[in-house]
Amino acid sequence: MSNRGVTFSGIRFENPFLLSSAPPTESENNILRAFDAGWGGVVTKTIGLHPVVNVVGAKAKFMRTGADDAYVSMKKRPGAALHSSWNWELISDKAIDWWIPRMQRIKAAHPTKVLIASIMAGSGNDKELRNWQLLAQAVQENGADGIECNFSCPHMDRKDMGSNIGKDEGLCSVVTEAVKEVATIPVWTKLTPATRDIVVEAAACFRGGADAIVSSNTFPSLPIIDPETLEFEINVDGLVSSGGLGGPAILPMALANMAKMTQAFPEKAFSGIGGVSDFAQALSYFLLGAGTVQVCTAAMLDAAIGPHVIQRLNAGLDAFLERNADKGWTSVEDFRGIRRDRVVLQSQIRRPSESEYEGGYEHVEGYATPEQAETVS
Numbered sequence: 001m002s003n004r005g006v007t008f009s010g011i012r013f014e015n016p017f018l019l020s021s022a023p024p025t026e027s028e029n030n031i032l033r034a035f036d037a038g039w040g041g042v043v044t045k046t047i048g049l050h051p052v053v054n055v056v057g058a059k060a061k062f063m064r065t066g067a068d069d070a071y072v073s074m075k076k077r078p079g080a081a082l083h084s085s086w087n088w089e090l091i092s093d094k095a096i097d098w099w100i101p102r103m104q105r106i107k108a109a110h111p112t113k114v115l116i117a118s119i120m121a122g123s124g125n126d127k128e129l130r131n132w133q134l135l136a137q138a139v140q141e142n143g144a145d146g147i148e149c150n151f152s153c154p155h156m157d158r159k160d161m162g163s164n165i166g167k168d169e170g171l172c173s174v175v176t177e178a179v180k181e182v183a184t185i186p187v188w189t190k191l192t193p194a195t196r197d198i199v200v201e202a203a204a205c206f207r208g209g210a211d212a213i214v215s216s217n218t219f220p221s222l223p224i225i226d227p228e229t230l231e232f233e234i235n236v237d238g239l240v241s242s243g244g245l246g247g248p249a250i251l252p253m254a255l256a257n258m259a260k261m262t263q264a265f266p267e268k269a270f271s272g273i274g275g276v277s278d279f280a281q282a283l284s285y286f287l288l289g290a291g292t293v294q295v296c297t298a299a300m301l302d303a304a305i306g307p308h309v310i311q312r313l314n315a316g317l318d319a320f321l322e323r324n325a326d327k328g329w330t331s332v333e334d335f336r337g338i339r340r341d342r343v344v345l346q347s348q349i350r351r352p353s354e355s356e357y358e359g360g361y362e363h364v365e366g367y368a369t370p371e372q373a374e375t376v377s
Helices: 028-037 096-109 126-140 169-182 198-207 248-264 279-288 307-323 370-376
Strands: 006-008 011-013 017-019 041-043 060-065 081-087 114-119 146-150 187-191 212-215 219-221 243-246 270-273 292-295
Touching (some): 011 114, 017 307, 028 041, 028 096, 096 114, 114 126, 126 146, 126 169, 146 169, 198 212, 270 279, 279 307
Parallel strands (some): 017 292, 041 114, 187 212, 270 292
Antiparallel strands (some): 006 011, 219 243
């Protein structure tokens, strides 16, 4: 008998599939529709103490590519396939006071579903750390089952917010610790891929007491320049700033980050994001050790909240468990992480002749032998 349910960071989910903090989760109506459609959990659009104002015009678009020319563009073309999403949208433009009654109503309507509140504040001083605590207390008192700290928004200009926290191990630890001081529900931290080694920041979050790591937000990027007009395909008055790349294009990079972290912390909880539209992609995250996966781009293209996407994910999980019933697999936990150890150093991949491979070192003047290099390091 297969079981879609998972227990992740102490929270029981009906299935391991969540809508991530993004445009699909920016309103009460969308979140209610998402739960009606079958998503096991929803992470709200990131909530701050004060409202924000977004850029004029489009905040998100989709890039497509053709099989014949590999040309990537936001222009819709016959036969083109989805390549990625691109956005420069900020956090929720509604402040905490707007969210509180809506969270209460959402949880009352769907008491068995999991509502995770994404929150964000600054980190430059004690007042900003207290703002994190105020947000955490407000959401946990009004329906949230868990808290996701946004250390990853790629669009914040302030040096003490968003991905600028996620690039700084000290801030990761301090902010996490501040939230954990007041939290009575699990605390997740969502990291940015725009860092030298995401394992460093993950370690800092765990030192601060994080119950799970979410990896990761979109990759910093620019939209394509139109070769005809010489303008960026999305801009305001001809100007553009760095935005976030998501969707199928980031799947391999997101998986690489996931593997690094689950190998470093095999007993910890991780939620994977990036390029999931069907069970095949979600499976890669599970096999590398993630306990849940989150979806954005595919859902946005499917009636905003992904009713067909969640059907495919659930059906795919059911079919996979049925195909592997002879192994005794009845839930995600039975196969989670079983391919994590297949990711190794390049020097551990078999060569045609082991005797001729020197691990990248040559026996010539000025080069250390492998044994010497190990001694020096």
